[in-house]
Amino acid sequence: xxxxxxxxxxxxxxxxxxxxxxxxxxxxxxxxxxxxxxxxxxxxxxxxxxxxxxxxxxxxxxxxxxxxxxxxxxxxxxxxxxxxxxxxxxxxxxxxxxxxxxxxxxxxxxxxxxxxxxxxxxxxxxxxxxxxxxxxxxxxxxxxxxxxxxxxxxxxxxxxxxxxxxxxxxxxxxxxxxxxxxxxxxxxxxxxxxxxxxxxxxxxxxxxxxxxxxxxxxxxxxxxxx
DNA sequence: AAAGTCCCCAACCGCTGCATT
DNA sequence: TAATGCAGCGGTTGGGGACTT
Numbered sequence: 001x002x003x004x005x006x007x008x009x010x011x012x013x014x015x016x017x018x019x020x021x022x023x024x025x026x027x028x029x030x031x032x033x034x035x036x037x038x039x040x041x042x043x044x045x046x047x048x049x050x051x052x053x054x055x056x057x058x059x060x061x062x063x064x065x066x067x068x069x070x071x072x073x074x075x076x077x078x079x080x081x082x083x084x085x086x087x088x089x090x091x092x093x094x095x096x097x098x099x100x101x102x103x104x105x106x107x108x109x110x111x112x113x114x115x116x117x118x119x120x121x122x123x124x125x126x127x128x129x130x131x132x133x134x135x136x137x138x139x140x141x142x143x144x145x146x147x148x149x150x151x152x153x154x155x156x157x158x159x160x161x162x163x164x165x166x167x168x169x170x171x172x173x174x175x176x177x178x179x180x181x182x183x184x185x186x187x188x189x190x191x192x193x194x195x196x197x198x199x200x201x202x203x204x205x206x207x208x209x210x211x212x213x214x215x216x217x218x219x220x221x222x223x224x225x226x
Numbered sequence: 227a228a229a230g231t232c233c234c235c236a237a238c239c240g241c242t243g244c245a246t247t
Numbered sequence: 248t249a250a251t252g253c254a255g256c257g258g259t260t261g262g263g264g265a266c267t268t
Contacts, residue, residue, distance in 0.1 A: 016236070016262085039253070055254075056237070091256060106257075107235050 007039070007050040014050075017057055021047060025054055026062045034058075060101045067099035071108055079105060079113060084168050117170045 028045045035041070038051035047054065060066075071079075075097050082093045090102035090109075097105065 014238075037253085050238090052239095052254085053237075059255095060236075088257065102256075103236075111234055 007052075011048065012042075012050045012053070013048040014053070017061075021049065022057070022062060025058060029058060029062075056103075060103045063101075065099050066101065068104065071112075075100070076113060079109060083109070114167070117167050 024045050024047060025041075028041070034055075038055045041047075041051055042049045042054050049057075078096055079093055082089075082096060086092060088106070088109075090106040094100050094102040094105045
């Protein structure tokens with residue numbers, strides 16, 4: 001039995017927010033706060049919006065001190081390091097970047113940072129990017145077997161996990177060309193404490209990020225500079 | 227100038243975890 | 248303890264502007 005929808009899709013407004021709606025929501029929250037009830041909020045304000053939509057709009061756009069665009073190399077660096085250690089936990093990554101939202105970080109990663117590392121277009125995803133092909137061949141094209149055993153050998157790695165391994169390898173190469181293989185850091189049984197409820201198939205050891213802090217990533221590489 | 231393609235990003239969808247009853 | 252409902256989260260979509268042909 002599925003759960004009931006949070007709002008009536010036939011009566012709520014969807015799509016882009018108008019300036020009037022933004023003003024109504026912003027004014028109300030600045031005066032009264034969210035009152036810990038997003039579902040009731042639009043009714044109190046008189047907005048024909050879903051509570052979840054109001055929450056998202058406030059958190060990602062209307063909240064004070066929100067920054068948009070113009071990520072600095074330092075922010076890039078932070079995102080790379082945290083992605084290696086905790087993967088796509090965008091809300092946690094965003095808390096380390098003042099003024100940034102999880103949605104912003106996620107979009108920035110998907111449109112810019114990932115592209116910088118993998119060198120492929122989004123529409124090539126799943127087909128194997130030129131960069132990923134290079135990586136495959138550089139590892140003898142038999143990466144999957146090695147990874148399977150590193151993963152316990154009892155289940156295939158998801159596409160996102162494989163992609164993360166590729167990204168990790170790229171980052172490791174930038175930081176420490178002669179260093180340990182990322183596969184040696186692959187410890188599926190050691191979950192990052194903050195994400196013990198993470199249902200992803202695997203997790204990298206957080207020491208990768210700690211290592212990154214003592215040995216900062218090469219900003220030239222990470223910012224895509226020649 | 228028009229048509230086609232790319233791709234950014236705001237917003238939506240659906241799942242999970244937690245609190246409450 | 249089980250059922251329910253909400254907040255929060257990550258993945259995905261699609262509108263529309265930018266760019267290319």
